[in-house]
Amino acid sequence: MRLWRRELWRLVLLAGLGLLTGWPLGAPGAGLALGLALCLGYHLYQLRALHRWITHDSQSEPPAAAGLWGDLMDRLYRYQKGQRLTQKRLLDTLRRIQESSEAMRDSVVMLDRHGDLEWWNSAAEQMLGLKPALDRGHHITNLLRDPRFVDYFHRRDYREPLTLASPIDERRVLQFQITLYGDDERLLMARDITRLHRLEEMRRDFVANVSHELRTPLTVLSGYLETYADQAELMPPRLARGLASMQEQTTRMQNLVADLLLLSRLEIDRGGADHAALDMAALLEAVRRDAEALSGGRHVIAVELREPRALVGSEQEIRSALSNLAFNAVRYTPEGSHITLSWRPAAEHGACLEVIDDGEGIDPVHLPRLTERFYRVDKGRSAATGGTGLGLAIVKHVLLRHDARLEIDSRPRQGATFRGLFPAARLTEATAG
Structure with a gap:
């Protein structure tokens, strides 16, 4: 405010001097105009100095000036100096990020909000075949054209990674993961999992092969044991008890081999050949009857049908998944429990297939591992029920093949809900029977 008053007094002083100079000459107006012209010339001179400093030599000290112009130049100089320091820090941070990304073995690709390529590291050039001189600014789906990647990119559901062959080398298997950040921008990462993929194929x-090879000897053993069981009354009681135990274990091994092969x-x-619109009412009723036969009247089993649309899928696979869930509910809930x-x-216009019980429930610590092969919450009780430990793994794979996911809600002494969530694309209007 003081600087403004000084400039105002400068204007008044020059105007007064001009007026006093012109008054004796009989031209006070011309004198006033001369004073104002001198004031304007001073400001134009300072403005020209400021312009030359900003456009030609803003890195150096600002030109010397007094009053308002000097304060303005000093403030601009300090602001520019602060901006240069901020810009230097940002450039140093960006350079460190780029250097660390370059050191990564995984591909890192930055996409703008439209999906166009902005920046990538050298690993992306080797894995994806990106070329800095040609591909910058192109849309990612113009370069990664696999329909599965295009669908994954546009679906915007990036919770699970996508596994595909490299676009430049089909012998390499890559795992793609997209992350949203900033103003709807995307970070694409690709990891070479060729070795893990081959190990997984070897395991499968x-x-x-082992399961297939076990079928024949188990079938032979089962046949002979059935023959001997027909003559059990002629055997000593001790041998008869051993024969019954052998039959039980052989049956259990056959069930295990069947589940492993499945x-x-x-x-x-990859499936899909037998997919059709399923009669969900008939399917649920058939599984209910099977579950009641296993229960032997010890449980109350009901069917609830509130979704009129049919599920498009494999009847054999969906029935296998639902049966596994229903049989588990029968095996692991106490007598008198209700199962729905x-x-x-x-x-989101989808549908869900649920098996709900009011049994003992499951501790949440076990929920993340329930779908692992052979994982058992209670090993002693699971062995006594005759389960193979593969039921939920089968359920998970069946749901994945039908674009669905498995959710498990349970608390101790509050029952359990096993839920398969299917997208709207898997549903169709039920046909008249």
């Missing part, structure tokens, strides 16, 4: 082949088929076969098989609407 080994399990499938899992291998679900992992290897439900087909109802879900969020």
